[in-house]
Amino acid sequence: MKTSQSSAQSDSAALLGLSGRIAKRFLTDRITPLIALALLLLGLFAVLVTPKEEEPQINVTMANVLIPFPGATVNDVEQMVSVPAEQVLSQIHGVEHVMSVSQAGLSVITVQFEVGVPRTEALVRLYDVVNANQDWLPMGLGTLPPVVKPKGIDDVPIVAFTLTSSRTENQALHLEHWAHQIESDLKRVAGTREVRTIGAAGRTIRVQVDPRRMAARGFTLSEVYGVLSTANAGSPVGELLSGEQSVAVQTGPFIQNRADVENLVVGIRQAEPVYLRDLAQVTDGPEQLAQSVWSAQKTGYQAGVLQPAVTIAVTKKPGENAVVVAQKLLAQMDSLKANRLPKDISVSVSRNYGHTADQKAKQLIQKLLFATASVVALVYLALGRREALIVGAAVVLTLAATMFASWAYGFTINRVSLFALIFSIGILVDDAIVVVENIHRHRHLHPNKTLLELIPGAVDEVGGPTILATFTVIAALLPMAFVSGLMGPYMSPIPINASMGMLLSLAIAFVVTPWMSAKWMRFDSQAHGASGPDDHQVKGLSAKLLPLLQTIFKPFLDEQKGRFARWMLSFGVAAAIALSVLLPVTGLVVLKMLPFDNKSEFQVMVDMPEGTRIEKTQAVLRALSDRLMKDPNVTDVQLYAGTAAPINFNGLVRQYYFRQQPHLGDIQVNLLEKSDRKLQSHQIAAGLREDLVAIGKPFGANVKVVEVPPGPPVLAPIVAEIYGPTEQGRLALASQVREALQQTAHVVDIDDSLVAAGPKHFLVIDRRKVNLMGVSQATIVQTLRAGLSGFEASHLRDGSKYPVPVQIRLPELNQQSLKDLLSLTVRTSTREAVAIGQFVSVVDAQREQTRYRKDLLPMSFVTADVSGGSDSPLYGLFGSRAQVADLKGADGKPIDEYFISQPTDPYKGYAIKWDGEWQVTYETFRDMGAAYAVGLVLIYLLVVAHFGSYLMPLVIMAPIPLTIIGVMPGHALLGAQFTATSMIGMIALAGIIVRNSILLVDFIRLQTDAGMPFKQAVVLSAATRAQPIVLTALAAMLGALFILDDPIFNGLAISLLFGILVSTLLTLVVIPLLYFVLFKPKGA
Structure with missing residues (x-):
């Protein structure tokens, strides 16, 4: 007898598929609870060590190459520096854009690398190319060495402190002094990267020379500069050897304060020394006003009153936890306020991204817990208390494992990664629900079997469809991880975390869930009554739905009238899809990249x-x-x-x-x-x-x-790049485009690259005169520059953290007079001091326009934003095209418009390339559309591999178009914009809704193989699989419900809520009918 039972069990095990064998293997194994415990601990570890921040860290590296070209015109800077520099820098591998700004005396070339290129690797390439190609700037050209200033996401400060003071005298220097004093204290906080003071007045020793006094004594500005520049000459000169002891010898002294500067001897006149104080007013204080910071608060000292201030901005190191670093910085500042800063200084926190990240993380974790609890409550209502406990435990284990996998992959805890988990709750629970629901059903179908006997078979029955359904969801989601541009890495936690979670939930459903079911489910045959094969597996919700579904299916399965009814249903579904597609076309659903946050x-x-x-x-x-x-x-x-x-x-x-x-x-x-x-x-x-x-x-x-911006930023929401053969023609067209945008409804904040021209005096030096009198042109230029802009001749040696410059310049009153400037003197070859005015003539002109180039082409640009109406820049852009279409270039020809790339031949005429949010929207939806198509192909291949039929996938994938019947009307009903996150929801729906089809088709095949009549199997599939289908649909909808109130991700929630609702209801009818039409046996 025992041999017979053992043989039966062996045969039963042999008939089990992969999922059934896995469930049987771990059902009684003592390692199973240890696996569950390990997953919980790994999840706890991940929560504790994963850095928190508000937004995902996008690895986008930019660098500015600054090349000074003193005295050069804008045209010289562009043609002699910017153009060759662009050609050199554009050869770097991984560079996406090279842009240049040419202004008088300076070229700024911005190199933007492709998203994802590691910062260190990008900068090494840049420095290599810059150093290897410095021969593009000849030594005698007059340019200074290029300066490379890299910029990246880690240059964004996470905390900013604003300091104000109640002092009335020397307030600016007082604030600057203490800000500089505490910089190093803040830098000591672990995880900080750069501490910088903004708005510091800058302590300066100003030597304000009086042109009249200098002229009266016969001194020139160059001579004053010479005295100051050599005043700090001093150094160790060696050692004296005196017996057995050497003595160090050093020269000096150095200038240490204002008095030292005032008492410098400039020269001798009439046998008397002339001190610097005789020729200039020397002051110790803030430098001439060039920048300022003011602050006003509604609370605290002098509420509502603007006060002079400085701001200390602090960045963090890559990979550091923004929340922890910010908290430590605030604690350090509290300590500094109590123990170091004077009582007159008040400190306010004007930025704390750590606080906002912590708030967002706590809020989303709370939503994650509520979503999990809601799904568990749903299972409790549908299946019972113990089943809900099992599903809840499976979800917690899956979330814990997913958190660890997310940390191992390199993601941080941010709004997108947490939204990915909340969004995933509804699909992560599907595997557990399907397995537990089938065990629950088998428990009632086979009252004479123990749980250990029936669980492997129950798991195996839904194992194949569950594996296939899991991989179809992954196939739909994972291609989104390869979206290019800034949007790709910004949204990548959604497809990657959800895909990892789906794999982990599948493993847990086959390994841990059966073990928990065997331990926690109570078998009570008396409560449910015995049942057998003759019941056709119709119990509970299925039994209640069966009469309704039989009534619904009857006209479609009728021999005489069924064909017409099915055609009418097909027409109705097609019409609903068509009407849904028309909603964005008619403007009832507004398209936008991302909504406002x-x-x-x-x-x-x-x-x-x-x-x-x-x-x-x-x-x-x-x-x-x-x-x-x-x-x-x-x-x-x-x-x-x-x-x-x-x-x-x-x-x-x-x-x-x-x-x-x-x-x-x-x-x-x-x-x-x-x-x-x-x-x-x-x-x-x-x-x-x-x-x-x-x-x-x-x-x-x-x-x-x-x-x-709610997502990746751009230069402006609307950007019109103007290309054409001449600078004047481009500027003229830019003015016309600006006027066209001003006439477009709801377009605001219009600006362009044309700077309002200011006056300029061009001082033309008479080279013949200066050569005859033995004066160099460079001396005249340096003297004028020193008088007007100031010239740092030396620095104090007083132990200050930041060197205090000694600056020569004219008094501010004299800087307003060209006459006073030209009265400055230079020394001729005969040692005579002659006013510069004798060597120059004044020509009135206008300031030169800054010139812009992008990707080796000259351009101008117009920028704008949209406020009111649809609030979508796309509609503002296309709304302005009616006016733009009538514009003509400087050559009298109509302009060309480009939407995707620059004009291929910018010299044949004038053209506009639309950029800004439109470009990001196009690239994102293009890539998402491609990801959607790849997902559909992968789903098709998976279904073909599972069912061995080319036609079967078409039946199973039929609900995918049905989702749009819910998605678009859902957005219209709630007045929401269709955004990139809405598209993510649509893509996810393709995988989610296919699961339902697989369950229905697999059930029909199982029942017909077991001998059930075809029509009966078709109707019974909808009744029997309604419970797991509705449960998983409601679970996904509950997960989506908790992100509905978020400004960014509500599009995703709406897509899931309405898409799942409509497509699930239609799937229960359409899929069985489609299977009936395509696979009806002859004579059925």
């Missing part, structure tokens, strides 16, 4: 006409800040004039760190916490824009409200 900050950028003094720029900023501080949602503002605010990722890409001129300003606006305000940041910024633009208009200021 709800941030706690935005910026106001101010561009004044070139040549505007910093005092006027400050006046505009103050007027704007007054309006901003009246808004109840604003907590504080920082004003930056002549210097850039601490950059964010948007500022990194747009190169805001170059905004260092006196005519440029920036206001950093901080808002209340999201929980403390009703409006989102986009609504606040949009509501303020009109008032701010109106305030700036009387000053001649171009005011732009810049929000933190």
